[in-house]
Amino acid sequence: MSRQQKTIITCAITGAIHTPTMSDALPYTYDDIAREAIEASQAGASILHLHARNPKDGSPSVDPDDFSPFLSRIKQATDAVVNISTGGSLTLSIQDRIKPAATFSAEMCSMNMGSMNFSFHPLAKRYADWKYDWEKDYVSNSDGNIFRNTFRDIEEAAKSLAPHDIKFEHECYDVGHLYNLKFCMDIGLFKTPVFIQFVMGILGGIGADIDNLVFMKKTADKLFGDSYRWSILAAGAAQIPMATTASQMGGNVRVGLEDSLFIKRGELAVSNAQQVGKIRRIVEELGSQVASPDEAREILDLKGGDRVAF
Numbered sequence: 001m002s003r004q005q006k007t008i009i010t011c012a013i014t015g016a017i018h019t020p021t022m023s024d025a026l027p028y029t030y031d032d033i034a035r036e037a038i039e040a041s042q043a044g045a046s047i048l049h050l051h052a053r054n055p056k057d058g059s060p061s062v063d064p065d066d067f068s069p070f071l072s073r074i075k076q077a078t079d080a081v082v083n084i085s086t087g088g089s090l091t092l093s094i095q096d097r098i099k100p101a102a103t104f105s106a107e108m109c110s111m112n113m114g115s116m117n118f119s120f121h122p123l124a125k126r127y128a129d130w131k132y133d134w135e136k137d138y139v140s141n142s143d144g145n146i147f148r149n150t151f152r153d154i155e156e157a158a159k160s161l162a163p164h165d166i167k168f169e170h171e172c173y174d175v176g177h178l179y180n181l182k183f184c185m186d187i188g189l190f191k192t193p194v195f196i197q198f199v200m201g202i203l204g205g206i207g208a209d210i211d212n213l214v215f216m217k218k219t220a221d222k223l224f225g226d227s228y229r230w231s232i233l234a235a236g237a238a239q240i241p242m243a244t245t246a247s248q249m250g251g252n253v254r255v256g257l258e259d260s261l262f263i264k265r266g267e268l269a270v271s272n273a274q275q276v277g278k279i280r281r282i283v284e285e286l287g288s289q290v291a292s293p294d295e296a297r298e299i300l301d302l303k304g305g306d307r308v309a310f
């Protein structure tokens with residue numbers, strides 16, 4: 001595959017699946033999510049990956065009413081591509097999880113490409129002072145939860161969202177998920193170029209190291225040839241180092257407090273924009289340029305920010 005000229009930075013602003021409110025920097029009210037997203041866009045993120053939370057206690061929400069207050073403000077203040085999560089929460093059905101993306105007819109949304117025991121239970125031993133009641137049990141029970149994304153779920157989500165002409169961020173947490181995507185493409189579920197997010201370092205999925213990244217990339221080259229674009233998301237302290245490596249391999253990068261609360265090993269980030277600014281400086285220092293939102297739209301063949309419903 002030819003090397004892409006510009007690097008797309010996605011910023012995942014708040015998450016909810018695996019990030020309780022453990023850092024004061026993590027936004028969960030409407031105002032804070034809007035402000036963090038706008039500042040991340042100003043710092044160089046062309047795509048904003050967004051979850052919503054219950055603004056009272058930060059718990060995961062897929063209620064469209066919890067999205068609209070910040071979506072409209074982000075749209076007024078930026079021309080960033082809005083990418084709405086369909087991951088939602090480990091315990092919700094796919095039908096509930098796709099409601100926000102369908103309601104707002106987003107330009108992009110996530111699509112998780114396989115079922116797995118997406119687990120973060122070791123965190124429960126490391127934290128003592130939880131802010132809200134739901135957090136400790138949600139985290140410690142994640143070792144028994146299956147994040148359900150069956151072939152039937154994926155097909156249902158793809159067919160329900162097809163009329164909205166949404167580009168999917170195919171979240172692939174292991175090599176097998178690339179084969180799942182290939183199967184789904186062969187039965188006509190997704191338009192090319194597909195956009196693959198290599199998700200590394202989640203317990204239950206592939207580890208975040210360079211050998212594994214090369215393996216993911218080689219497998220994707222073999223399966224998809226020129227019909228895919230890719231990005232990396234490495235969880236935790238590997239976030240910036242792995243994004244740096246991926247950017248040198250022609251990949252795009254995702255940062256944000258959803259995936260890592262840190263700016264470097266052992267030091268909490270103060271904002272999403274701080275992580276965006278850091279990876280942007282690295283990418284530019286190493287001789288590449290960062291894509292604007294419109295350049296990201298062109299690279300990924302998106303429908304355009306004027307065709308959303310918010």
Ligand code: KMH
Nearest residue numbers: 085086087088110258259
């Ligand atoms: N934070 C990622 C590891 C989704 O939103 O659909 C998982 C994620 C899933 O982004």
Ligand code: ZN
Nearest residue numbers: 015085087258
């Ligand atoms: Zn997400």
